[in-house]
Every structure is written in C-alpha cells, then in structure tokens.
Amino acid sequence: MPDGLILPIANQKDYIRAALEAGKHVLSEKPVAKNLEEAHELITCDTETDWRKNPVHQGGFLLDGGVHYVAGLRRLLESQPSSKVCRLSSFTTLLQSHLPPVDTINAILKLESGVSGTYQQSVGTSLTGSEWTVGYEHGVVSVAGSKVVVTVAGNTEVNIIEDERTGVPPVVRIWAEAIAAGITVKDLEPEEALADLEVLELMLRSGESDGLSMSCQYQHIVSNPN
Template structure:
C-alpha cells in the first residue's frame, strides 16, 4: 500500500531533491504541499497535481488542516533550521510519520529535548520520526566504508572540505542562511553532512570521544564563523583531523582513513585504496546527492511497518554533537570537549 505524503516547505532542497525523490518512490504518493507563502507552495507544486496549503491562503489551508487529512500518513519537513522542531512536534502529535531534514535541531539542547519527548510521549513503532542525512546513502561512502572495515585496526584519519560560499549563490541568498540566528551559520547547515560522512567511514568501532578545535570567520558575509580546524581522538586512541571551511580559496574535498592493512580515501566519487603497496582507484556512481535512495528507503521502511536504522534521531544527534563541540571548542580557544552521544 502506498503511503500518502506531504512535503512541508517550499525551498530549494524541497524543489530540487525531495519532490523528484518522492515522485520516483513506488511506496510514496505525494498528496499535498505546504509552505509559509502561497508563492513558494505553488512554485513547488507547479509540476505536481497536488493540493496546496499555506498560512496566507485562507480558511481550511493551514498546516493544522493538512495534518487532519487521513489520506496523508507521513510528512517530509524541510524548513529553516530554527523552525523545524515546532513542526516536527506538531506532525508527530497528529500521528504522522516524519522525515525531517538535518540538522536534527539548531543545538544539542533542543535536539536532546525533542528526542526525549518523542520517545517518552510516542510509540516509536507506530509513529516514526526519521532524520534525513543523504551522505549515508552515497554509494562512494558505502563502498569506502566496506574497504575501511576490511583494512583492520584504525591508525588515523583526516577530513578536508573546502569551498567559498559567495554572495549571489542560490543557497546564500536564502534569507535565513544569509542572516543566520543559529550557531555556526553555514558550518552548521552543511557541516553535519561532513561529520556524518566521517562517522560512517569510522564506524561504531571507532567512535570519537574527545576533540579540540579552532574557528575563524574569514569572510565578512559568512557570520558568525566560516572555518573550523579540529583534532579528534577515538575511544581506541587513534587520532585524526577535521578541517572544514566555507570561506577559503582552497578547493576540493578529501576523506582519508589509515588502517593497519592499508589506506582508503574519497575525493568526489573516486575511492582510492592502497593495500599491500598496490594503489587502486575505483569510480563509484552516486545516485545524485543521495536523497533519492534516502527517501526511497524511508518509504520502503514505512510500507513494511519498520523504522530505518540509518535515520533514527540518535544518529543525527551524534552528527550534531561533533559539529557543536567543534564550535564550542573554537569559542573557548581550543578547549577540549568530550563527546558523549556517539554511537
């Protein structure tokens, strides 16, 4: 049986990623779209024959009206970071399954309170809350994870992700991103992808337990900070570095894991392994940004009456904890921070 779904939010990611992903899923049927403005809702729904809801569209078209519909069993919430928790609560309270965009919340305090409320007040087997993270569905990262696992004991790691977010770009010109009220600005919005990627590669056998970081604002238009450089230590004693900047003239990304049996690295969709002195490069085809399989797997789990373990809130909490600890350590001039929520 197909699951009736509504998309909540009419932003760039909903238009470019969520809408086509839902339309391509055999287990999901798009029933409605809600946005804060009629214009954005209509823009998102231009290529979809669905009902439009928004706050400025008159009686019977509010978010609460949408939640009353029995033919809508689930919602995908893609709203500005500070707004997400309120709509997650309202949807879950109405008995709707939720897939909410990352980060889980704008800070750990709110995220932990929301997670605690969900588990205490809801039967998670009947009403599921999932948090989206498309890096967990990139074929290149999944393949690299397999190679890391076979390479044995972890010796060290490094992550380097560099870019320049310029004024005029489609994401920068989004009002809530351009003038952030949430910690870290673009580092929070994009950075949880990269902490999720690191966690996926390291696996649960190499959880990060302590880190120290320095932060900086290189570009005036990217407040409050746009660069972080961190040193991390796992519970096994292995150490590594994590460098992320949205405001540098450095370019490119690299994820490298050194293990007793060899090394594994990712650059774009190329996975390079070095085992027994032999280097091998493999081009891995990712399915777009990872959102199509992310949404597809969510739909499959809902249809089967299960939850997707990759999408549980605790995974998103662990992603956020690493990023928030880096930001807080940076504010404290590199003070070491303990990581207690890693799984």
C-alpha cells in the first residue's frame, strides 16, 4: 500500500527528492513545485534516478488551486499542435487582505497559431464556478463543471460527463495501473506539471511587472520512454 504525506508546497521538493533517490514511485499533487527552478530540479533528479534508467510559495491560493485550472485549459487546447500557449500578459491584484500576495489574475494568452484568449481567476470575489469557453469559426465549446455544451451551425449538443466530484481518485487509479503495467501515461508525466506551472508562474510574474509580456519555454513536451 502506498504511503501518503500531506505537505506545504514549500516543503514538497525535499521529500519528493528523497523518495526518488530511494527508488520510490512518486505521485505528487499539483503544483509540481513552488517555482520553475525547483520543478526543473525535481525533473532532472527524476530522470537521473536508477528507476528511470532501469525499468513558502508564490501566488498563494492562485498557485495552489489555479494550477489545476491551467492544466484543464492546456488539456482543452492540446488537440492541435499549434494550440500551445507561447506568450502571455497579465494583471494581478489583492482584493482580500487575508489572501496574500495576490488573489486575482486577469491574463491574455497567445497561442502559437496566433489565436488569443483570456484567463481569469479570482478567489477574492463572490463569483463562483469554473467555466471554459472556446470559440471556433463554425461553433463553440463550453465546459462548466461536468456539463459540456457543443454548438455547431446553430445546433446544440449537451453532454454530462460522469465524474467523482474530485480528480484525485481516478488519477491515483491511473497512476497505480500504469506502474503495474510498466507503462507511462502522458497526462501524469512530470513535464506536463512543469508546463502547467510555467503558465501560472509567468502570469504571476507578468502581474508583478505591470503586464509585461512573458514567453513560454516548456510547453512542448517530450515524454520519457517506458
């Protein structure tokens, strides 16, 4: 039976590194680390461990919870190779004094295809819910919770996706099944977590610099062989 540890984000790195160096499998909650530097260090450690070769954090709650929304957004966009985020600009603010350093992000994201869109997240207002809307030339796809609405040429199709109200149980199952089968799963690769963290960290950095445009470096994932 796997062991579980509940840790502050700022303390994750040392425990993950110790487990990797001990030859253990590791399933880490997002974000992968408190910043890109530590995330990159962990992935380097991960790829250098024997099991690979031989079969006090930024952003406050915006990082803690927001990285999951960024992961969902990247998943929605991944169907086209040119739909990866390449540049972004954002403004951040603190609306509630008990949620430092910032509790609100308003960002513009540019994809490699030239398409742009907005990302908004706030834990400092009374607004609730999480929604994604993607507009295409001939239709619109919107996701709100487990409800997916696809509208094409005026015709609307509504799908309700059954879930477990949380992503943790299915992720743990998929992770365990992959270990048992001796395979890797793309969505659970640490490089995917690095790409998620990059988008959110750059939004925070851009906000600190009054909307300065930032470029992404880690959005093209090269998966490790089984």
